[in-house]
Amino acid sequence: MTVESMVMLLTFILSAIALYFSTRKQQHEEAGIDADTIGKLYDLIEKQEARYQTLKTDQEHIYAELKAEFDHYKTSTSAQIADIASENVKLRRWAKRLVRQLEEAGISPVKFDE
Secondary structure: OOHHHHHHHHHHHHHHHHHHHHHHHHHHHHHHHHHHHHHHHHHHHHHHHHHHHHHHHHHHHHHHHHHHHHHHHHHHHHHHHHHHHHHHHHHHHHHHHHHHHHHHOOOOOOOOOO
16 A cells, blocks of 8 residues: 555545534534524514513503593583583673664664574
C-alpha cells in the first residue's frame, strides 16, 4: 500500500464516521425541533389568548362608558325637549289671551300662519 492509498482510505473512513454522527445528530435535533415548535406554538396561543382577554375587557369597559354617556345624553335631551314643549304650550296660551284681549279692545290682530 502506498501512502496515497492509506490517506485515501483514512479519509474515506473519517468521512463515513462524520456522516454517521451527523445523521444521528440530525435525527435528534429534528425530534427537539418538533417539541420546541409545539411548545412555542402553545406559548404563542397563550399569549394571544391573554391579549384577546385584555382587549375584550378594554372594549367592554369602553362600551359601558359609551352606554352610560348615551343614557345621560338621552335623559338630558328628553328633559330639554320636555322644557321646550312646555314653554311652547305656555307661549300659545299667552298668545291666545293676547288675541282675545286685542279683540275685546276692538283691534283685530293679524292671523298667525302655522
